[in-house]
Amino acid sequence: MPLWFEILLRSGVLFFLVLVLMRIMGKRNPTRLTPFQFVNYTVIAVITSLTAVNIIENFFFGLTALGVFILLSLLLDYLSLRSKAIHDLVQGKETVLVVQGKVMEENLKDLRLTGEELLRELRRKEVFNLGDVEFAVMESTGDINVMLKSEKTPLTSYDLGRQVSPRREPQTVILDGNVLNDPLAEAGFNSNWLNEQLEKAGVTLDNVFIGQVDGQGELYLDLFDDSIQLPQPRVKEALYGNLERAQAEMESFFQETGDQEAKEIYENNAARLKELMEKLEPYLLR
Amino acid sequence: MTTASKLKQTLSSLKNARGTLRIYSTQTREEEGQKVFQEALETTGQVIDDLEKRLKEMELQEPQYEGN
Numbered sequence A: 001m002p003l004w005f006e007i008l009l010r011s012g013v014l015f016f017l018v019l020v021l022m023r024i025m026g027k028r029n030p031t032r033l034t035p036f037q038f039v040n041y042t043v044i045a046v047i048t049s050l051t052a053v054n055i056i057e058n059f060f061f062g063l064t065a066l067g068v069f070i071l072l073s074l075l076l077d078y079l080s081l082r083s084k085a086i087h088d089l090v091q092g093k094e095t096v097l098v099v100q101g102k103v104m105e106e107n108l109k110d111l112r113l114t115g116e117e118l119l120r121e122l123r124r125k126e127v128f129n130l131g132d133v134e135f136a137v138m139e140s141t142g143d144i145n146v147m148l149k150s151e152k153t154p155l156t157s158y159d160l161g162r163q164v165s166p167r168r169e170p171q172t173v174i175l176d177g178n179v180l181n182d183p184l185a186e187a188g189f190n191s192n193w194l195n196e197q198l199e200k201a202g203v204t205l206d207n208v209f210i211g212q213v214d215g216q217g218e219l220y221l222d223l224f225d226d227s228i229q230l231p232q233p234r235v236k237e238a239l240y241g242n243l244e245r246a247q248a249e250m251e252s253f254f255q256e257t258g259d260q261e262a263k264e265i266y267e268n269n270a271a272r273l274k275e276l277m278e279k280l281e282p283y284l285l286r
Numbered sequence B: 001m002t003t004a005s006k007l008k009q010t011l012s013s014l015k016n017a018r019g020t021l022r023i024y025s026t027q028t029r030e031e032e033g034q035k036v037f038q039e040a041l042e043t044t045g046q047v048i049d050d051l052e053k054r055l056k057e058m059e060l061q062e063p064q065y066e067g068n
Helices: A003-025 A035-052 A059-082 A084-091 A105-110 A115-124 A181-186 A191-201 A235-256 A260-284 B003-027 B031-061
Strands: A095-099 A133-138 A144-148 A171-175 A208-213 A219-223
Touching (some): A003 A035, A035 A059, A095 A105, A115 A133, A115 A144, A181 A191, A191 A219, A235 A260, A235 B003, A235 B031, A260 B031
Antiparallel strands (some): A095 A133, A133 A144, A171 A208, A208 A219
């Protein structure tokens, strides 16, 4: 067997073998590895390449080494799932860097991390003032994560004491002019509904690049032809406006009428609508 | 404009709102939202019933309002 042919064969086999093995090894982000995992992946890569170009002359020796590194790593992953102690031993534990705004110099020293490096990592997280930090921790992957002091964290609707409507994830129902049937069914619609909506918007399917349905069943369309201005339907705002107007009108009927019984009806129903509007507001206006 | 015809207008905008609420109560996927819209649908329906009853009374009492 000529050498070039052998290399061709080995490379071909290893290419697909490694592809399969890496799929088995999982979805871990290669930039978020613990140092040991990084070394492990590197060793796998090096063994593979040495075997492929015939530097490890016996193909099966190469495969054996490859197998050991992959199987042991899978075994350790499995054991780490089972036992916290093994997990900490293999993956390492996180180290606290800042507590209640105070830097833990001892821990920094253990990690051989200088103050400058700490500040650099904080800036990466868009924290420029050490004084804004309540708590910071270095994960076993070497990433630093920061919890800001409560007055420096972004506002949420909870902080404002405002109720907002819960929402479900949007479903992408059109991509590149093709209807995606599974997400459409997930959103609770069928192609008839979609065709109706497209007709209402006055566009053809093949002019739609992306179409998404949000949790309340509203369809958003992005067209290939950007010169077409799609009307933005304000159905929810109009609905709220309708209720608001009806409510105001009933209040004025209440003022105008002399009939005691009628007064009561108007008053009750105006109050009912008012309550209804308060309940609907988070769903319609936000 | 007479009170009866004003009331008719209010009724029609409420019915309009009820239709839209019905659409949202069926097409909202999120459960809590579905419930809120369904309750809203019911309440609106009750308000409409009340007002329609009132409208009928008015038309009985003063027949000249009819058709305005």
